Amino acid sequence: GQQVMQIPQYQHVQEGEDFTTYCNSSTTLSNIQWYKQRPGGHPVFLIQLVKSGEVKKQKRLTFQFGEAKKNSSLHITATQTTDVGTYFCAGPLPGNTPLVFGKGTRLSVIA
């Protein structure tokens, strides 16, 4: 079945370094969403990308949706300790079906 693959599974960075997580789907996605889950918390919606090649920015976070709408990335510039958490991508299967979540990338930031 369709899967949403996410890499890397873990990432440890020094504060101030950049961070990128990648999401790939076996099929074309109508849209892709990104969520952040802080340690001990619950997933919180960050953004949704819909258009092919779309790029959106939220302060130090840059989200991209691939031209073929099969991949996406989240890039954080100059990480801070507040960026710690697990970042999930999610995309819908074709038809009237729920989102499929990637396994997430757990980010640790060393001060």
Added chain:
Amino acid sequence: ETGVTQTPRHLVMGMTNKKSLKCEQHLGHNAMYWYKQSAKKPLELMFVYSLEERVENNSVPSRFSPECPNSSHLFLHLHTLQPEDSALYLCASSQDLGGTNTGELFFGEGSRLTVL
């Protein structure tokens, strides 16, 4: 405050107990979900309801029984659980189900279940 409230936040139960998890959403959404989160499978979809009808049951053991009495409430009834069922159970809601109409998912804070 996400508009999705889960109770209890923590639950410890023996393998022979019967308990229920409750979820309530105040967002007027049409779709509600139960997810299981553990170290092995970070976000595992269990059940989906759309307009109070169950639309997905991802091969979940029968010891988990969902109930959606109305569009605002979702329950997960637990019976004869196993220690490996210990996990964080997350409830979520969305405006609709599927495709670009899904909109964002709003998650509750979760119910941390420990089965002894």
